Amino acid sequence: MGKLVRDRIPDIIREHGGEPVVTVLGDADYRRALLEKLFEESTELSEAAATEVAEEIADVLEVLRAIAQVHGHEWRDIEKISEAKRAERGAFLERIHLG
Template sequence: MNRKSGYGKLVRDRIPQIIREKGAEPVTYVASPDEYRNRLRDKLGEEVTEFLAADDANAPEELADVLEVLHALAAVLGVDAGQLEKIREAKASERGGFANRIVWTGNR
């Protein structure tokens, strides 16, 4: 079934099964590759928003959700988790990470 991308939301693969186990029957469809990519981008925004709103106790779980979406987006782009980590490491080696807590306020 093909639906407009504005209807419904992308959910984790086991959510329909979990809904069934609770006695309801979910209505779902499989997104096309283009819709999937767009919905993953939307999902990333949703998960980042949830992370930003979370307190310190819930932040790790929300951050894990962000990471799950990042891995899915990378896969859509043909990049596996190992390749993504190598790209991250190369950027960190070239430009540094964020561990030193440096805040830039402009140039003189």
């Protein structure tokens, strides 16, 4: 079973003597694969050692950027929406947990 990988991964595999089996996904499969990748990267983030957190956050961010793009959104527009939500509802800085 395959998985979505970054664009340069097949080249890197070739550079190390491998021959990757590559499929270019259609729109629906790509969207589904991105959501699977987001779950995978989020899981890796949740399990990361403190020294690995920044790298795992970067992986999650890259997947989120691709999800935005495939749905026709510019990243700067996502950031504006985020800022507006933060202004209206706050962030998560105060560590408030309802329950």
